[in-house]
Amino acid sequence: MQDFKEQSERNFQMLKENAYPGRGIVLGMDSQSKHYIQVYWIMGRSENSRNRIFVEENGFVKTKAYDENKCTDPSLIIYYPVKHIGSCHIVTNGDQTDTVYERIKEKKTFEQALMERTFEPDKPNFTPRISGLIDLKDPLFAYRLSVLKTVNNREEYGQKNFYYYHKAIPGFGHGITTYRSDGNPLPSFSSEPLLLPLEDCPEKTAELYWNALNEENKVSLLVKFIDAESGEFQIVIKNKLA
Structure with missing residues (x-):
């Protein structure tokens, strides 16, 4: 395990x-192999992106404008990051949380x-859609990750990457982010x-x-x-504005 560490x-x-x-997104397992773990965070550079908090709602989590009066464009920033x-x-x-939820509901x-x-259609960034799934009844994989993105920010060249992990490594996870920098x-x-x-x-994780993320840009x-x-x-939720 030293090499993993x-x-x-x-x-x-x-x-x-x-x-x-x-x-x-980070998916993994605790060191005792008792719990699967999901970590998700958001960051922001604009006032619109920073004006958000996470709110738990009946076991799901949604993003919400902290100050409704400052919310200028909710289209790509208000959504459910977590459902089951x-x-x-x-x-x-x-x-795409809702897309995955609905298709699983349809046995897809x-x-x-x-x-x-x-x-995402946010030209010129074309932000990747990143997704993860933990299925406790999956006989093949502990978890799956996906990145849907462009090639070199070129809108006409899209790619879909999927990653499969047969067994979780106790005390570790695998992470993907939207941007390199x-x-x-x-x-x-x-x-x-x-x-x-x-x-x-969950509190220590x-x-x-939270302490690792850039102080100025982290949101929730x-x-x-x-x-x-x-x-x-x-x-467990942490919000910069709440």
């Missing part, structure tokens, strides 16, 4: 030094749902998912990642701990 520490340091990774249906726990950076798959979607236009995430550390309780963060046996879960 060293690699995850290097990647985590890169995250800490990155002023603007944008939105991020049956044994499936969904996390995404946009309204994570992949079939995301084949209907593409990157700050920039204009913002450069899309371009590596494989990054091995990252996880703690053994939330603190770990959530951590969801899912009991691997019962499916019961706990959600």
